Amino acid sequence: MPAAVADHPYGGCDLDQARQLFKALADPLRLEVVQALGGGERCVCELSHGLGLAQSRLSFHLKVMREAGLIEAREQGRWVYYRLRPGALEGLQGWLGDLACGAATPAAPCCP
């Protein structure tokens, strides 16, 4: 089997980073949160009210996304504001771009 794709031709994040980010994005509730954060920074109570979520449930998912490096928090007094980590999105886009490069090559016949 020929080599697949070089490691980071134009700036995609590494395999494990990508996996964690994909996992963080692989949940409907988290995607809603991510979409909300796509409009800019939001505080937890805003997200919780806006999406109608139990606080504990939201907090759990925020943690998952934070630990994956998808979002980051800014504490201010009694509130915590979350935002998307721009590097994360770029990293994933890059990773996907890296991947797409060679993907159109047809297979050599398998076992001729």
Add this chain to the structure above:
Amino acid sequence: MPAAVADHPYGGCDLDQARQLFKALADPLRLEVVQALGGGERCVCELSHGLGLAQSRLSFHLKVMREAGLIEAREQGRWVYYRLRPGALEGLQGWLGDLACGAATPAAPCCP
């Protein structure tokens, strides 16, 4: 809460499609397969030998990815060749791009 992100400003796939693709990418084994397919079309036996996987296990993951629209199959005689669906990768890149647009906006103070 202000509106988040418009539905498809420049060609990202829709929310549910994105979720399925992210889920399909959120597994280490599947990522290895995807990376292999990044080098072009491969037949199942090639993948199975190349990655040292039990046939049943590989077949399971190929199905997950196929059903998510991430890869597609081409049958030829006794073999089945898989490749990445280019639209899938572009769709995700677009979705991520859509998202990144407004993400830098700072939050209005939450409950002033």
Add this chain to the structure above:
DNA sequence: AACTTAGATCAACAATGGTTGATGCATCAA
């Protein structure tokens, strides 16, 4: 100091997802 509110964390439970070995169904070769 006593009270309230934002948010994190925890423990118990529920649900989803992945692995393994067996079986089935085509296709090709002899």
Add this chain to the structure above:
DNA sequence: TTGATGCATCAACCATTGTTGATCTAAGTT
């Protein structure tokens, strides 16, 4: 037609994730 090979599918089991309600801490308020 018989036998072998490539791949999909199934059922049973195991592992990882998500949910819920309770509890905890740190700011703010009065």
